[in-house]
Amino acid sequence: MNKLLNRNKMLIILFGIIILIVFIGFSMTDRSSTTKAEQFTGDTVAASQSIIGAPVHFVSNIFTNITELFGAAAENEALRTQLEMVPQMHADIGRLEAENERLRDALEVSAKRNYDTINSRVISRSQDQWLNNFTIDKGENDGIEEGMAVMTPEGLIGMVRRVNGNSSFVEMITTSVSQNNLSVEIHNGDATIYGAIDHYNSERGLLVVDNIQNTATIEPGDAVFTSGLVGDFPEGLIVGEVVRVENDEYGLSQNAFIQLASDPSEVDVVFVLERDPDSLGE
């Protein structure tokens, strides 16, 4: 009888491990849609978390506001100075956009830079704190789709991995999966060097672009943008800047280390970018 029980236990454990492997395989596949069951579960947890988290955020906001009050006068002055420049900047942007459009039409170049933004707020961070992924309060009903780029005011931070009705799960570019879609361009003066993010070096906290030709000149301080060549990301989104350049282990190519413009540990408000459909599939 004991042996039979042990055998049953062994079978249950084996069955559990098989199920775990199947689930891991399912979640690691490159899916383009979220199932209804996932959407329902995600939305339910997100909604109840918003309700339970509301009093905590309310108290936390009071403390933040009190702290910010001390520097309010100086900040106000600085913002007022910036505001005075806004009408001129708007006029410049309008003029440059029109000029850009004309030149693009003349060259018959597609608008890879065109996108609409959807503002969103972070509801929660991943509770096991391993991959720093987060959930935002906008979903399918707001026009969000899988694969869209997500930015903070400072720069690119991730991509939408799963979309529920009223919330979405965002994977940071510091995780290995999202980097499959991330091609970048490094601007060194007038020269542009194209490459792809290989991985995120967690010890240094830097993204690594590898296999760059030795003949290309890259220097610390060079700006890094998305190139829009691979995946659904629009062109020209700020990723960060080069902080270090090293030869690879055989000396055949260079690796560039990039400091992210956005801070992965401080994400509160984000923008989801909806790329112009005309520029896709080229």
Add this chain to the structure above:
Amino acid sequence: MIFLMALVLMYGDFLFADFSPFDAGRLTIYTVPKMLLMFILLMSVYINRSISSFFAIVFGILIDIYSGLVYGVHTFGMVAFVFFMHTAFRVFYKDFVAMAFVVLTLTFLYDAYIYTIYRILGLVTLPIFDYIALRGLPSLILNALLFIIVFIITLQTSKVRKNLLPKH
């Protein structure tokens, strides 16, 4: 009642993610609370192993779908650790210190289990020594402090449940 308490503790774990990690000099230290896991493990002692396993499955699925990148890791882990708790508790003498030791050791091992899975899948590259020094031990200290709160919550939940159940 149990479900509500487990839900609140799960969101408590989520809220901690807003304050962690923090920088201490040049080091980034992670403190990862496991209030929900400790509650589920204590339930297997104070309430019932079957109920504990049921909640392990329900909340494992919720966490996996809501915030997990790899499905099944939390669901499988929580159920397995409820069984470990049951087995360990048959071996150890049933007193508070032994129970606290078992629960805290299991919370430490649970995080190590997730680290191992992510490491195998290539999702994290943190060396094992850094993991223990910058994440494992600080989290263990935090969970030792939180254990007292979770222990009281479990006892109260158990009492309320007993009062609500029809007496024979």
